[in-house]
Amino acid sequence: MSCSKVGGSCCRRAVTLTVDDFGFVKTNTDEGNGIKRFTWTNANTKSSAQVITYGAIITSLKFPDKDGNVEDIVFGFDSVEEYQSVKNRYYGATIGRVANRIAKGKMTLDGKDYTLATNNGANHLHGGIQGFDKVVWDSYVRGNKVFLTYHSKDMEEGYPGDLIATVSFELTKNNEFLVDYKAVVTKPSPVNLTNHSYFNLAGHGKGSEELYKHQFTVNADRITEVDSTGIPTGNLPPVSGTVFDLRVPKTLGDVINKVPNAKGYDHNFCVTKASSQELAFVAKAHHPPSGRVMEVYSNQPGVQFYTGNFLPETDVSQGKGAVYKKHGAFCFETQIYPDAINHPNFPKVVLYPGEEYHHSTVFKFLIEN
Numbered sequence: 001m002s003c004s005k006v007g008g009s010c011c012r013r014a015v016t017l018t019v020d021d022f023g024f025v026k027t028n029t030d031e032g033n034g035i036k037r038f039t040w041t042n043a044n045t046k047s048s049a050q051v052i053t054y055g056a057i058i059t060s061l062k063f064p065d066k067d068g069n070v071e072d073i074v075f076g077f078d079s080v081e082e083y084q085s086v087k088n089r090y091y092g093a094t095i096g097r098v099a100n101r102i103a104k105g106k107m108t109l110d111g112k113d114y115t116l117a118t119n120n121g122a123n124h125l126h127g128g129i130q131g132f133d134k135v136v137w138d139s140y141v142r143g144n145k146v147f148l149t150y151h152s153k154d155m156e157e158g159y160p161g162d163l164i165a166t167v168s169f170e171l172t173k174n175n176e177f178l179v180d181y182k183a184v185v186t187k188p189s190p191v192n193l194t195n196h197s198y199f200n201l202a203g204h205g206k207g208s209e210e211l212y213k214h215q216f217t218v219n220a221d222r223i224t225e226v227d228s229t230g231i232p233t234g235n236l237p238p239v240s241g242t243v244f245d246l247r248v249p250k251t252l253g254d255v256i257n258k259v260p261n262a263k264g265y266d267h268n269f270c271v272t273k274a275s276s277q278e279l280a281f282v283a284k285a286h287h288p289p290s291g292r293v294m295e296v297y298s299n300q301p302g303v304q305f306y307t308g309n310f311l312p313e314t315d316v317s318q319g320k321g322a323v324y325k326k327h328g329a330f331c332f333e334t335q336i337y338p339d340a341i342n343h344p345n346f347p348k349v350v351l352y353p354g355e356e357y358h359h360s361t362v363f364k365f366l367i368e369n
Contacts, residue, residue, distance in 0.1 A: 014173035015042045017144050022052045023080035025136060033136040035080050038146045040171035046070050047365070049171045054080050055133040056094035056148045056167050058197050060320075061177065063365045066291030071203035073292070075329055077319045084134075087317040089310070090196040093133030094167055094181075095126045097152055097159050098349070099194040100268070100304060100338035103231045107341040109160065109188055109350065116158035121229060126196070128157030132165065133196070145170040145178075154187070161187025161353075175365040183357040191351040192336045193359055198308065198329035201287035201294060205322025210287065211307070211330065212253030217284040218246040218305060220269035224337050224346075228261065232339045232346075236270060244269070246305075249286065256307060256327070264307035264327060268338050271301055279360060283332050286368060293366040298334035300359055301347040306331040334361045 022037035037059070040049045046068070050060040059076040075091040077083050083091070105116040105124035117128035126133065137148035145168050152163040165183045172178065181193040202210035223244050225235040239245040243258045244267065256264045273280035282296040282303050296303070308329045311317070317324045340349035351357050 014044050015040050015144055015171055017141070017146070019141075022054070025054060025080055025084065035136065036139055038139075038141075038169070040144070042171060042173060042175065044173065045175055047171070047175050049169070049177055051146060051148075051169050052080070052083075053137045053139050053148060054083055055092075055135065056137045056150070057083060057133070058092035058169075058195065061197070061363075063175065063292060064367070066367050066369050069290075071290075072320065073199055073201055073204055075198035075200075075204055075319055075324055078321075082319065087319075089317070090126060090133055091319065092195070092197045094137075094148075094193065095196050095333070096132035096165060096191070096193045097127050097157065097163060098124075098190050098192045098341075099126055099333060099335050100192070101125050101230055103339050103342055105158070107190065109190075109341070114158055114160060123229060123231060124158075130157065132193070137167075159189050161185045161189045163189060163191065165193065167193070177363040177365070179361045179363070181357070181359040183351065184353075184355075185351050186353055188350055188352050190341045190349045191357045192340070192349055193357070194304075194333045194335045195361070196331060196333060198324075198331055199285065199294065200329045201285060201292040202290055204320065204329070205324075206328075207323070207325060208327035210289070211327055212251070212256065213287060213289060214252050214330070215249040215286045215288065216246055216252060216305070216330075217249045218269045218303065219272050219281050219283065220303070221247065221272050222270040224268040224270065224302070226267065226338075230266065230338075232268070232337065232343060234343050234345065236345075239269075249284070252307065252330075263309035265305045265330075266307070266309055268302045268304050268335070270337070271298070271303060273301070279362065282334060285330065285332070288368075291367045291369055293368050295364040295366065296332050296334065297362040297364065298360060300334040300336060300361070302335050302337045304331065304333035304335055304338070306333065334359070
């Protein structure tokens with residue numbers, strides 16, 4: 001396995017960036033692609049992060065606890081073959097062209113009806129059968145930042161127009177992991193990118209026992225109401241007086257079994273923010289036993305809070321030497337509201353030629369004793 005410094009003067013920075021090989025995958029053609037892995041290391045704080053070009057996936061995030069013990073806090077695998085297997089449930093992946101669900105895989109855009117690939121029962125989920133999580137992205141490096149690009153062709157998974165997506169990643173000296181998405185299109189098309197990392201601040205293999213000890217805060221006074229299949233009804237009920245009121249911290253173990261008609265949280269929260277384009281505080285997770293804290297900031301109007309309800313209970317998945325089971329991790333997926341293309345009262349999801357989609361998210365890691 002080859003490894004080299006990239007970014008020129010990175011060795012003089014608090015955070016260093018290296019690249020190595022992470023296997024080889026076949027594409028839809030007869031050609032194959034070598035997969036690159038990028039590793040940021042913050043020697044001052046003993047923190048690190050890794051991203052691969054397959055699926056623009058975050059494979060590892062390691063941070064110390066209050067006693068200096070380092071743990072990997074995201075689900076993932078040790079090989080690209082495992083990321084291509086059925087046991088991968090979007091672990092760490094970049095999601096597109098549209099994150100979350102689109103009802104019945106149907107949409108009407110400028111008077112024309114479109115049928116998208118359906119891969120979640122009758123619904124379209126996370127970009128379809130082969131979304132952005134299952135393709136090889138091109139890459140380049142600028143300074144300490146890695147840029148991954150993907151060209152989604154006209155009618156791929158049913159979406160109109162060519163789309164060029166760029167996602168950049170960077171670990172800063174202040175233990176902030178920055179993810180920035182941009183996209184342009186040649187025809188009007190819905191665009192809603194996100195990252196689907198599964199977090200457990202106690203450590204990726206610590207399971208539900210430790211996840212239930214997490215305290216969660218979400219800066220939202222409304223949610224998107226959903227039906228039994230997870231499709232929004234169009235209603236945006238207030239969270240006040242419900243189990244969805246996470247405006248002050250709640251310990252997950254105290255509330256997860258009170259979520260109505262569900263096995264836990266899997267809901268879009270409507271972020272309370274002053275400006276539609278500026279970064280705002282979205283959510284916070286705190287694991288008191290370790291002291292680890294993750295704060296999320298974004299310019300997106302929503303965040304999907306998911307508590308791993310559909311992870312296996314008995315037929316367990318294994319990754320990076322750990323067992324992954326139901327309620328073993330949580331996700332904060334910053335996004336435009338689900339199924340926005342079919343709800344005129346939801347935030348704008350259609351991107352037009354000449355416009356640029358821009359989505360910024362900051363995952364900030366701290367220690368609280």
